[in-house]
Amino acid sequence: MREVAIIGIGDTRFGELWEHSLRDIGMQAGLNAVSDAGIAGEQIEALYIGNMAAGSLIDQEHLGALVSDYSGLSQLHIPAVRIEAAGASGGMALREGYLAVASGLHDVVMVAGAEKMTDVTDEEIPMVQMAGGDQQWEGIAGATMPSLFAMMARRHMHEYGTTREQLASVPVKNHKNGALNKQAQYQRAITMETVLKSPVVADPLGVFDCAPVSDGAAALILAPADAAGKYAQEAIRIAASAAATDTLALQHRESLTRMDSVKVASTKAYRTAGVNPKDIDVAEIHDSYSIAEIMSIEDLGFFEKGRGGPATLEGMTEINGVVSVNTSGGLKARGDPMGATGVAQAVEIARQLRGKADKRQVTDAEVGLSLNVGGTGGTSVVHIFRRA
Amino acid sequence: MANPRYWRENPSRYNLIGKRCENCGTVHFPPREICPKCRRKSIGKMKSHKLSGRGKVYSFTIVHEPMPDFSLMKPYIMAMVEMEEGVRLTGQIVDCEPARLSIGMEVEATLRKLGQEGSSGIIRYGYKFRPR
Numbered sequence: 001m002r003e004v005a006i007i008g009i010g011d012t013r014f015g016e017l018w019e020h021s022l023r024d025i026g027m028q029a030g031l032n033a034v035s036d037a038g039i040a041g042e043q044i045e046a047l048y049i050g051n052m053a054a055g056s057l058i059d060q061e062h063l064g065a066l067v068s069d070y071s072g073l074s075q076l077h078i079p080a081v082r083i084e085a086a087g088a089s090g091g092m093a094l095r096e097g098y099l100a101v102a103s104g105l106h107d108v109v110m111v112a113g114a115e116k117m118t119d120v121t122d123e124e125i126p127m128v129q130m131a132g133g134d135q136q137w138e139g140i141a142g143a144t145m146p147s148l149f150a151m152m153a154r155r156h157m158h159e160y161g162t163t164r165e166q167l168a169s170v171p172v173k174n175h176k177n178g179a180l181n182k183q184a185q186y187q188r189a190i191t192m193e194t195v196l197k198s199p200v201v202a203d204p205l206g207v208f209d210c211a212p213v214s215d216g217a218a219a220l221i222l223a224p225a226d227a228a229g230k231y232a233q234e235a236i237r238i239a240a241s242a243a244a245t246d247t248l249a250l251q252h253r254e255s256l257t258r259m260d261s262v263k264v265a266s267t268k269a270y271r272t273a274g275v276n277p278k279d280i281d282v283a284e285i286h287d288s289y290s291i292a293e294i295m296s297i298e299d300l301g302f303f304e305k306g307r308g309g310p311a312t313l314e315g316m317t318e319i320n321g322v323v324s325v326n327t328s329g330g331l332k333a334r335g336d337p338m339g340a341t342g343v344a345q346a347v348e349i350a351r352q353l354r355g356k357a358d359k360r361q362v363t364d365a366e367v368g369l370s371l372n373v374g375g376t377g378g379t380s381v382v383h384i385f386r387r388a
Numbered sequence: 389m390a391n392p393r394y395w396r397e398n399p400s401r402y403n404l405i406g407k408r409c410e411n412c413g414t415v416h417f418p419p420r421e422i423c424p425k426c427r428r429k430s431i432g433k434m435k436s437h438k439l440s441g442r443g444k445v446y447s448f449t450i451v452h453e454p455m456p457d458f459s460l461m462k463p464y465i466m467a468m469v470e471m472e473e474g475v476r477l478t479g480q481i482v483d484c485e486p487a488r489l490s491i492g493m494e495v496e497a498t499l500r501k502l503g504q505e506g507s508s509g510i511i512r513y514g515y516k517f518r519p520r
Contacts, residue, residue: 126455137418140394140502140514141479142451142458147466150449158447158491202449202466247424251468251476256447 001102005228005235005388008037008221009347014335015185017215022058022116026067029217029340030112037221038232041073044221045106047080050093050113051339053128054082058119067112086132087288089113090342091243091372091381094220098241098383101222113343114217125213129338132375134249146210146289148250148376150202153291155256157204159306162294164204166309168195170290171208171332173318178329180360185214185335209290214335218344228388236350239273239367240384242266250376259377262299266371266382270301273367273384277301280323280384281365282352284345286373287330296371297325300382324362327352342372342381349385391505394512401514404497406475408437415439415473441497442520443471448481448489457503469495469517483518494520 010032012025020028026049034041047068054060064080073080083093090113097111117125129145130138138148156162172192178184190208198206228235244264247253253260270276277300285300287293294308302323303311311317317325328334328348331341349368351357368385397418399405406417410433411426417439423430448467451458458464465481467489481495495517502512 123456123459126453130455136393136397138478139455140512141466141516142454142461142464142502143466143478144451144453144455146453147449147451151447151466151468154449154491155447200450200452200463202451202453204449249478251478256468 002104003225004098004101004222004238005225006220006238006346006350007223007228007231007233007235008033008039009350010036011183011218011344011347012216013183014214014216014337016118018118020215022054022060022114023066023070025116025215025217026112026114027070029114029219030067030071030110033110033219033221036233039108039221041071042076043108044073044078044110046078046100046109047073048093048097048109048111049080049082050090050343051082051115052084052086052089053115053131053338056128056131058116067114085379086374087286087338088342088372088374088379088381089339090218090344091370091383092342092379094343094346094383095241095243095381097220097222098238101224107227108221108223110219110221111343112217112219113340115337115339116215117213117337118215122213132378138249138251144202146205147202149289149291150205151250152256152295153204156291156295159257160309162309164196165192166313167204167209167290167294168192169313170287170293171195173312174287174326174330174332177319177327177360178333180358181329181334184329184333185212186329186333205289205291211288211331211336214337216335216337216340216344218340218347220343220346225388234354235388236353237386237388238383239275239386240269240382242268242272243379243381245379246377248375248378257295258299258305259295259373259380261377261380262296262371262373265380266300269382269384275367275384279367280369281367282324282327282349282362283369283371284328284348285325285330285371287326287332288336288373292373293325293330300369300371319360320363327357327360327362342370345370345372346383346385353385353387391510402499404439404441404515406437406439407434409433410435415475417475417477440472443469443477443495445489445491445493445495446470446476447491450486465489467517477515480516481518482516488519496520
């Protein structure tokens, strides 16, 4: 296996991009990544696109051909495929691109993620999100994705004494970071009072505990690390790529207060990269719900089980804290266009490791990690990145 | 959810019939043909097993933003219930004031209407839970 590097990054702003279609934003993110890498379209040998639900959201499948076509690559006839693993689709697409380059099959590939969610009404979104869980045995009873995370939150509060304020400190921090990110959906800070008084979605979780509905796209160009020096940008090495699965339904997990897929994928990734949790300077974590970030920073080994809530409230995960978590604003403030999220996480880590993260730059960031989760933890994808 | 997709599960959903692995004794619901603990050793040894219907609340939430088919019920109580047999089920709790809810509360399964296909479609029935 060859070492693989990110040589180009690109994204669109996340949010309600009413005037842009899925093909517009997929093309724009890809173009930005190609231009960032300083390569020509002919150099791209394959395309992997993360997307969760275009079939439900815009009645469009076959996104490999679509994005390749509208990126101007149709006459090059490259292989292009859409990768789906619910909310972890983007991370899985990155892993497929990584494997293609690592194996020697391809030299230069594009990994993209895109989702167009605001073409349907808000009422339709819970059904689409719940497709990442078990519709047959959870959804049919009336369970929504936020209700499943709410039941995790209640167990976490029951078992570890996690408080409502500790949960709320996650979106407060992530909005503070999002305010520093020009690509974020929400670029304004919020107070704890705002979170605590927001309308209930599934108690104890309110609107501000949940990531928003977003449009957006992100893209990466990957190449073998030993050739990375010949491209325009400082290359960022992918030191590990690991994925793991678990039961589809939350009801079949041994515990509701941890995600074993996160533990398994991160343990493998740390071993491959030869690093420990304490070596991670900056991390993009899947905060689809506030409780998800708290459980994840525990399951990733940043903090002991049960300490995620207090650590967040005490500021340990703020920029330049013990570990800087979700400097982009995370899913909560940067936005969560589902299939784009995992790719956008890698874009943010690359920006941080290049030292190009503007006002949210983590000082001397050398090692970064991304965690992309599908459903309630049915899939987790962990990548570790280093300055080359 | 299209009719055939829940219709074919009705015998198990109506009667709480799961499977018991004769190799390790674990009870599974919904029915599975392979026990995740025993894998190969369990093939051919998964026997139908009817749940007692009794259990305790393992976790719960009150849903205020439901999927469209459930909008008339909101707010409603969703719970995860640990059955006497050890397996957990996801279902609503009915006939219960939210203030009474607690982790560990004893409940029993009851056959109720879960929803229906569109505004005039076939009715879906299945289990919910009520205080015992």
